[in-house]
Amino acid sequence: MSRIKYHRIILWRLVLLLFAASIMFFNLIPFTLAPTALPMPDILFCVTYALIIRRPEVVPFWLIFLIFFSFDIFLTRPLGVWTACVLVSTEVLRANRDAFMENLFPFEWFYLSLMFLITLLLNKIILTVAFTPAPTFANMAWEFIFTVLPYPLIIFIITYILRIKKPALGAFGVKGHKA
Amino acid sequence: MAEQKSQDYNFGRSIRRVLFGLTLFFLFLTFLFWRIDNPRAEQMRVAILDKVIPNMEWAMEPITHISRIVDDFQSYGRIYEQNQELRRELQQMKAWREAAIQLEQEKARLLDLNNVKLPPKLSFISGVVMTDSGSPFRQSALINLGEHDGIVDGWAAMDGLGLLGRISGVGENSSRVIFLIDSNSRIPVVIKPSNQTAILSGDNTLLPVLDFIENPNLIQPGDRILTSGDGGVFPPDLLVGQAVLTSDNNFRTRLAADYKRLEFMRIIRHSPGLPISDPTRLIGPVLPFDNTTDQDVAADE
Numbered sequence: 001m002s003r004i005k006y007h008r009i010i011l012w013r014l015v016l017l018l019f020a021a022s023i024m025f026f027n028l029i030p031f032t033l034a035p036t037a038l039p040m041p042d043i044l045f046c047v048t049y050a051l052i053i054r055r056p057e058v059v060p061f062w063l064i065f066l067i068f069f070s071f072d073i074f075l076t077r078p079l080g081v082w083t084a085c086v087l088v089s090t091e092v093l094r095a096n097r098d099a100f101m102e103n104l105f106p107f108e109w110f111y112l113s114l115m116f117l118i119t120l121l122l123n124k125i126i127l128t129v130a131f132t133p134a135p136t137f138a139n140m141a142w143e144f145i146f147t148v149l150p151y152p153l154i155i156f157i158i159t160y161i162l163r164i165k166k167p168a169l170g171a172f173g174v175k176g177h178k179a
Numbered sequence: 180m181a182e183q184k185s186q187d188y189n190f191g192r193s194i195r196r197v198l199f200g201l202t203l204f205f206l207f208l209t210f211l212f213w214r215i216d217n218p219r220a221e222q223m224r225v226a227i228l229d230k231v232i233p234n235m236e237w238a239m240e241p242i243t244h245i246s247r248i249v250d251d252f253q254s255y256g257r258i259y260e261q262n263q264e265l266r267r268e269l270q271q272m273k274a275w276r277e278a279a280i281q282l283e284q285e286k287a288r289l290l291d292l293n294n295v296k297l298p299p300k301l302s303f304i305s306g307v308v309m310t311d312s313g314s315p316f317r318q319s320a321l322i323n324l325g326e327h328d329g330i331v332d333g334w335a336a337m338d339g340l341g342l343l344g345r346i347s348g349v350g351e352n353s354s355r356v357i358f359l360i361d362s363n364s365r366i367p368v369v370i371k372p373s374n375q376t377a378i379l380s381g382d383n384t385l386l387p388v389l390d391f392i393e394n395p396n397l398i399q400p401g402d403r404i405l406t407s408g409d410g411g412v413f414p415p416d417l418l419v420g421q422a423v424l425t426s427d428n429n430f431r432t433r434l435a436a437d438y439k440r441l442e443f444m445r446i447i448r449h450s451p452g453l454p455i456s457d458p459t460r461l462i463g464p465v466l467p468f469d470n471t472t473d474q475d476v477a478a479d480e
Contacts (some may be wrong), residue, residue, distance in 0.1 A: 025239065
């Protein structure tokens with residue numbers, strides 16, 4: 001039983017990695033080299049959050065580190081800052097995961113937007129303190145809006161099409177502990 | 180039994196905590212390294228991209244093609260207007276071509292009269308754009324030329340007409356081109372009829388700013404902007420664009436290069452003249468073998 005479950009976790013991890021790779025592709029493809037005024041939504045952040053709330057064992061912190069750090073390398077961002085911000089904020093989420101056991105979507109959405117805002121600000125503060133060119137507030141505002149808006153859609157896809165749901169109350173995890 | 184299990188569990192958790200802390204520490208160190216020794220960090224980034232990106236070509240190529248086909252398909256909608264416009268432009272171009280040929284001949288005659296020695300013509304290599312920077316805050320692209328093709332940091336990149344940017348970061352088979360519109364780009368330029376020099380500084384828009392103009396009154400909107408060659412990084416007299424006046428009375432540049440449909444780039448081979456490094460050298464007959472340096476060392480000792 002537990003073995004089957006473990007295989008399934010690895011499968012989901014692979015799916016997540018593939019998804020991250022496809023997002024990276026999409027970012028790197030030279031559609032147009034003219035500067036775009038509006039930033040891309042950070043869909044990977046949403047997906048990570050949704051998965052941590054539903055199946056935290058699918059996204060261990062080292063997987064988050066791997067994915068986001070490679071994004072830092074490939075998308076010519078300052079190395080490590082955004083990864084560290086995301087790691088800290090996902091860890092905060094993990095610690096407060098019990099609050100999401102009941103099915104309160106508006107609360108989850110609000111929490112995600114708040115955490116994304118804090119993560120963006122943390123990133124901005126670190127970059128500013130280190131005298132590195134940081135994204136402007138206008139850009140951050142757009143990124144925030146674009147990232148938070150599609151969250152319901154992402155949740156819909158994850159719960160009803162991929163059928164990843166929160167463990168029922170009283171269910172047990174892989175290692176035989178309360179999930 | 181249960182106790183044993185929960186002990187294991189706690190042990191696993193503390194290990195996880197330590198690993199998490201180490202990861203954060205590692206990230207902190209990477210950032211410090213990136214901040215302090217930026218050139219070396221960027222070199223490592225280039226090396227990684229150089230290993231990975233050329234292997235992903237097969238996956239990127241079809242998607243790029245499909246997106247271009249969609250783009251072209253959209254342009255079918257206005258094919259009639261485009262045709263009209265092109266005919267009009269062609270008519271104008273013919274007039275200009277006539278003028279250019281006449282000027283060329285006149286120039287050749289004058290040069291011949293004066294016996295002028297011109298600098299050697301610049302040669303170039305063409306490359307294909309592989310990826311863009313993937314971030315709205317950075318304007319750059321990766322091209323498929325690298326050290327193997329003799330690319331050197333700082334060389335100018337152009338499309339057929341105007342300057343695009345410069346090489347910044349060379350891998351074995353790929354190199355990064357920082358565009359003029361990137362917020363880190365600063366290029367010395369000269370504004371043509373008035374010969375005013377200025378610095379062209381990018382700010383993530385398609386119209387980079389002209390900074391440090393000595394006398395803006397001498398500049399008209401529409402003046403041609405060329406590279407000045409100051410500092411020896413770029414060859415002089417590459418076309419950059421035209422000056423435009425913004426509503427807040429600042430001058431910006433409408434670039435001649437077309438960033439919207441960029442597939443190929445020309446990298447201009449350019450070696451700046453050798454600097455004069457040894458000012459106190461005796462001018463005299465050539466000695467049988469040069470041992471001045473040895474003598475200098477001996478004198479110092």
